[in-house]
Amino acid sequence: MALEKITSRTGRAVPITGDDIDTDRIIPARFMKCITFDGLGEFLFNDVRMDSDGNDTDHNLNKPEFQGSSIIISGNNFGCGSSREHAPQAIAKAGFEAVIAEGFAEIFFGNSTQLGLPCVSLSHEDRLKLSKSVEEDSRQEISIDLENQVVLYADGKLPFTMRSSSRQALMEGNWDPIQELIDNKPKVDAIARSLSYI
């Protein structure tokens, strides 16, 4: 099954302010009582989108101007905490195709890459510029150009960083490694035999 070669992601963006946004915030644990990932999108950021009476808060994800966005912009250490893949799954199921932040927690980054959800890092200053521009003009389309490693937006372009193996995996369409792992079975069996345990 050939995977999409992901060379760019283009769409409107929504800024989600804050550093250290953890995976419990992205998808609270009580919504993980499920045996498939279907339906998680509905609960993305549930507890900051709703107050204790169940009314919508003024969170950007609730604002009309950000409906239909496909790119999330956030601060540093996005996706920290739990290893739950439910977090990037909820992001993807809610219609998002990429995340731009100042930095990512490692497990979240790996989980996202393996789902074909690019996570790219901007410097603090550039991230602020991008967020400000998008807040002022939410209708603009921004574009993540993986080939040239830049984010294009209304006011120009911003260079991003990303682990090179992940960028390559996305661009060459091997971000889900399962087939490659299976194909190496003879080598895997040799390692299994060489180990002194189990």
Add this chain to the structure above:
Amino acid sequence: MSKNLYQKVWDTHTVAQLLDGSTQLFIGTHLIHEVTSPQAFGMLEERGLKVQYPERTFATVDHIVPTNETSEPYSDPLAQNMIDAIRRNTKLHGITFFDTDTGKQGVIHIVGPEQGITQPGMTIACGDSHTSTHGAFGAIAFGIGTSQVRDVLATQTMKMNKLKVRRINVTGTLTEGVTAKDIILHILKELGVNGGTGFAYEYGGEVIDRLSMEERMTICNMSIEGGARCGYINPDQITFDYLESRPYSPKGESWDKAVEDWKALASAEDADYDDEMTFAAADIDPTVTWGINPGQGIAIDQKIPLVDDLAPELQNSAREALEYMDFQEGQLIEGTPVDVVFIGSCTNGRLSDLQEAANVLKGHTVAPGVTALCVPGSQIVAVQAEKLGLDKIFTEAGFQWRQAGCSMCLAMNPDKLVGRQLCASTSNRNFKGRQGSPTGRTILLSPIMAAAAAVEGKISDARKVFFN
């Protein structure tokens, strides 16, 4: 310069270099639980794949199990669905499952070590970030997402990028009332929640060398809270003594051979590190968090920091934390009223944690208005504790004595905070809403500090409450 343990284990488990330059790593031991595995089994079915090495995967149920209800069906049908799914999947694929009726069920990171499944030199993966716990044995243990659980089930391997290794030394001698939990909370407050990104942490030095295995597990458990994908401690005689004659430990001649192999794995004196840091035990006091991530901590006698005194990149999170916790900058944390006290979790739900808390609780009672829960980390811990009479000490003090599970660490079962309640918790995360109420608040601390909070009804210095 010689190889450190991480490099040695990495090398013996490397299968191949993948197209994108990353490594295909063999995972010798795979642990699964009910929350992050059912989707992976679903993915296998979709692709018509089988479990390649079922003897290398071990399962239990921990996150969703009620701690005050044993009969099934559970009152929560979603929880029942999840336990049914892991029963079905493990049976279908021939995987060992420590079910609730085996007497061996518990939090996966407590079950693995107590069964002797966790051993030095292994690569271990589990769909749970606190898999770093197993590093206490000199294993390299990674928390993974569900697609990687699928990869490990289908191939016993996964894609990984090699980490750098930071050696963290803790030197000197701990003072009375300072515990392993305080060591790791101190390290987190110094290095921050993303200071370990890209690193494996190797903990060492004379303080770590003297710690018991259970204390070492508490430290390695929270490596991930500092952003480090794994944390480990070199195996030594304390490790071997813990493992000898556990159900899954090697026996007879195989044991002697294994110990020789394990000794050779430890990083030598001249081992190479990408970074090295040292903390003095004398600088570590009982430590508690004041904010909404585990790096926002202070010593018990300190004041909550002034936002302007913090590094610029920490200020936004600090403001958000103060607002959420309803604390003032510059305020003392000592004396903060608590509503709930929780002793348990993969961080502090082992026998010695319960013993430490029970020892200080003897002859004291929980303050009026405080709900206090003690949740053993496994059925075996519960039985051992009951043999020692710890359950009676807890219940006589006014604690509820519960059954094994993750419980209020992440509140996927009925144990939840309500509204704005503030919980003094021995668990590992103080994120917004973590303990089940979207507005609930958490202060992380050690078991004896939790006991002190329960007795006083407020955040207190255990040394003053119990040791004069």
